[in-house]
Amino acid sequence: MPSRSLPTSRARFRPRLRTARLLAVCLTVLVPATPAVAATSPSRGDDGALQRRLEELVRAPGGPPGAIAVLQRGRETRVVRAGIADVRSGRPPWPGDHMRIASTAKAFSGAVALSLVDRGVLGLDDMLRDRLPQLPRHWGSVTLRQMLHHTSGLPDYTESPRLREILTEDPHHRFDSRRLLDFVAEERLRFRPGARYRYSNSDNIAVALMAEAATGTPYEQLLRDLVYRPLGLRNTSLPSGYRLPEPYLHGYDVNPPQPPADISEALGASGVWASGGMVSTPADLTRFIRGYVSGALYDQRLVREQHAWIAGASEPAGPGDNTAGLALYRYSTRCGVVLGHTGNFPGYTQLIAATPDGQRSLTFSVSSQINQSLAPERLRELRDVQEDFVCALLGDGTAEGKG
Template identity: 55%
Template sequence: MFGHLRHLRAAAACAVVAGVLAVSATTAAGSTRPPTPPSGFQQQLEALVHEPGGPPGVIVTFARQGASNVYRAGVADLATGRPPKPRDSMRIASVAKAFSGAVALSLAARGTLGLDDTIARWLPSLPASWGRVTLRQLLQHTSGLPDYSQAPAFGAELQADPHHVFAPDDLLSFVASEPLLFVPGTRYQYSNSDNIAVALMAQAATGRSYEQLLSGLVYRRIGLRKTSLPIGYEMPIPYIHGYGERDGRLTDVSTEFTASASWASGGIVSTPQDLNAFIAAYGGPRFLPQNVRQAQLAFIDGSSEPAGPGQNSAGLAIFRYVTRCGTVYGHTGNTSGYTQFTAASPDGTHSLTFSVNAQITEKTDPAVFATMRAVEENAVCELLRR
């Protein structure tokens, strides 16, 4: 999660809206499988956008062995009434952490990085007290690194200039004077600092920028055509507009903050279609060799932020969601204007992306969050049904 952004302006408040309805179901080109709506699922999406405090729009994309179905309710743009589409760009928030995992684990598979490599080895300029933290601990949020996104100085700088371009090397400087929160490896605590350090280690080990590594190890390999890590605040057109409440009014916050403020922790822009392809690969058995995948899927108690459906457990930059209908691997995220959940079946043949264009959290609106999480679990049931 990179949800602190929503609090950085005095006018910020929880994202609340009454949605406008627009629904559809489509099938991928070339597929002979007709879209069969799950019983009541479309109605649940409609109810979510109409619930007080619900998002303006929701889009759920399913991909199953070459066939794709799309269900949606509400709008991607309140100004035009346009519905969300699977090729629309959007901020994926902390789902970006799974991309940093894909880079790091790909490098581990090649022997360029080791899961037990330390911060001291690759990032000696960081505090010596952080030096024993390993790549494995960073990926699993057991590092103890203080979260730079919660630092008052970072918040003040972003509030003063929400479009300021932060250098990746500077992000951890906001907490460089702070000690570790606990002995590394002894507990789970989600931290945005972890994935910044992961990306910096990947850069140090390869001599290439993180953006170059994403392109070569992830985008091109999987075939992601509309996924990128920008440094600024602008969005590719067309995009799903994100909304939040400002001064009691619903406001488009899609371009309110610079993506460089979250970088490898939450700055990636993608589409529902690309996210489906990504999580099917990263969550499936063929992206990584078996020994690295075994490490990736060594789960411990720990919830993604926001919590995904069912019982959550934390692997290496991936989460396991055990629902009443079965188990999926994936990631969640939220930031100003967006909340995301993407997951795949363990065999990688089925995937889903569940996107809403408002930031919905358990703390700011527990009722809407509970509704959304229940619908997410029903989406998993629809994904896994035979």
């Protein structure tokens, strides 16, 4: 079990600087109203095995201080948790804890965009030159479909040396989120649009800007109108600062033999915005992924468009074999298929997934950043554990897990 001791003031300060120095890696790979979602006593035969697997993940050298998984099958909900939400209090994680959801926020921008397509406000083949003529002309032929598919070729603004310099100097720097693409405005497309898959945080910034341009409405309001309210999300938001609402699952920099250092509020959210700046809870994410995957927000025609699977993995990779759709990934495991998204941010790693009909879902959150660049062996273990949870979710292997 990770140390629960309170880090010294020097230890708290050092991780903040370390986080800024590692931003080149961290950002590139982001980079009460919920009935039935509450901690329950184990009631199924595989709960003990899942509990052991989660505890092993937390107790492993360099493992996250805390982890929580919410599995829902119809109206039945199970919560499996291990470790602690806060090293100072020692309390366990809860489904109502706020947390940074990292690149799972990209699914929310997909939900907004596809909802607007469903209403005829946007088209999947709308080009940047028509909707956002202020962006570089050499990006003009990129379409909304290609940005949602990560086949746009847009250069990733989080790789900008100037962005990293700013954050190294001031991790709480308040960016104008609508000008983030200025950091790469002089750069050409990485490849011809549609030619291949390449995950880019710039894609979802441009998607949000396109949604704003088409509606004349701030993206934050579009999230409320098109996603939060229809799905009953009451603890989800897109802040611009660095504070987290209470209670929250604390995120940590884990660097043994030093005790875990709290970096929950080490970075502001304005620098990632629609690409990864959202805050939510396991309970709200459960509601979201079930509605998003099943097509509760838009017509089934668009769900079929969304399922245009191509070679490509989420960041970090999810369980099993990964293929990419429109703001959605297909995770083909040994037990069946779930659809969803992953994400990671300093202090947090996330997986949200559901069966294609939305009847079974998994929200899996840990309180440290785990990805291929920072901890490849730990990522392999995390994916193995996630796959075990998917298998428990699918249970009897019915057709809803084989789509």
